[in-house]
Amino acid sequence: MVINFLIKALRDGLYVERCLETTYELDLYEYKENGKEMGAIEGNHDDRVMATAILIWICYNHQLPTRISTTPCNNRKRRIISEASM
Numbered sequence: 001m002v003i004n005f006l007i008k009a010l011r012d013g014l015y016v017e018r019c020l021e022t023t024y025e026l027d028l029y030e031y032k033e034n035g036k037e038m039g040a041i042e043g044n045h046d047d048r049v050m051a052t053a054i055l056i057w058i059c060y061n062h063q064l065p066t067r068i069s070t071t072p073c074n075n076r077k078r079r080i081i082s083e084a085s086m
Contacts, residue, residue, distance in 0.1 A: 003029075003038055005060070006053035015056050022048040 009015040028044045040046035
């Protein structure tokens with residue numbers, strides 16, 4: 001799922017990879033012989049590809065956290081803090 005999204009993001013220009021080592025790993029990433037599994041060619045690494053794919057998937061598919069406030073902003077009491085109040 002995340003690799004397919006990375007492929008789509010790279011194809012559609014949503015993400016541009018700037019790390020040379022990661023582009024080398026992307027070149028060596030392939031479908032395995034059974035046609036279902038994916039990974040790097042034997043003897044190579046795919047950790048940068050996986051980390052990038054997970055990062056891109058999270059960035060585009062999850063919302064930013066929102067702040068939940070139980071009190072309205074205008075009802076807060078403001079205190080002036082100075083040396084005399086300490």
